[in-house]
Amino acid sequence: MEAHQLALSLPATPAAASKARHQAVDAIAGWDAGLGTEVVHTAELLVSELVTNAVQYAGTGSVSLAVCLDEAVLRIEVCDTSPVLPQPTLPDADSEGGRGLFLVAALADRYHAEPTVTGKRCWAEIDLTSKPSQEVACFSPLQRS
Secondary structure (H helix, E strand, O other): OOOEEEEEEEEOOOOHHHHHHHHHHHHHHHOOOOOOHHHHHHHHHHHHHHHHHHHHHHOOOEEEEEEEEEOOEEEEEEEEOOOOOOOOOOOOOOOOOOOHHHHHHHHOOEEEEEEEOOEEEEEEEEEOOOOOOOOOOOOOOOOOO
């Protein structure tokens, strides 16, 4: 499989996640690599969560996004200028935020955060060789079997 890459630098503003999400989806779709819609949607959510988290902690700095498709792995990397590594915590039931890293952990096959010279890098990978998960039927509480 041919290697494909996208690299963006974004100002750390609330609009960064939306812009990153749209550009990443457009790039991935344009690569014509035969990725299914489930992979594209998963990548979209990972980009959104990682960029949103970076914007929250980057202050006035910038945020960079890199998406790379190489062999059988789709890798999403987000770098920001904060040296503080993310720490997953359980949010209160009434909290509006605090669930991003749990979503990343649930969606990605691998993820990690590591310090860099200028801040940190958070990344997530989707393994394209893994077998698709079984579909789970969702039932309304009003439905009966």
